[in-house]
Amino acid sequence: KQEVTQIPAALSVPEGENLVLNCSFTDSAIYNLQWFRQDPGKGLTSLLLIQSSQREQTSGRLNASLDKSSGRSTLYIAASQPGDSATYLCAVMDSSYKLIFGSGTRLLVRP
């Protein structure tokens, strides 16, 4: 059974720092991996989607990498801002096209 783990569960950094959020999964037979952002009381917003054949995707200050063989993905946020404060969720799409989510990393960027 696919399991997705995100470390750390919470992170607090000063504004301007570069940071890395980690995601690991137990079964490398994935269709894709997605990173979402969730603001308090809101739904999820898709940030990046990496197909299983890809190694990374970039969008603005965000860069996500995928190492399928080791079951790991990282989300790199450059020059963090207070507006980046949110919960970041990693999800893998399994071979039956269902998303399996991690529990998320709650990020606080202090001004």
Add this chain to the structure above:
Amino acid sequence: DAEITQSPRHKITETGRQVTLACHQTWNHNNMFWYRQDLGHGLRLIHYSYGVQDTNKGEVSDGYSVSRSNTEDLPLTLESAASSQTSVYFCASSSWGFGDTQYFGPGTRLTVL
């Protein structure tokens, strides 16, 4: 603009009552999903549909049902609400491709007393 909406946003009900949560999307997406989010568990898939008249069970489907009579709507019904079903419920939709990005609604916070 196309969107996905959920109603109600907050609901309090009593144990044993039937509850229906609405989900409506204007993306004209073929695929729709229901998740629940609980502390320590992330989001877990309840039911999903790949088109009109198609419904499938997810990881935590016991006590829930869905029906898909048109493209835009996938209502989630709790047949007899239980306290263990207190949670935040999210609806999502995606386009024809099974691996496409899912777009999420704002969520419904359900409390079962």
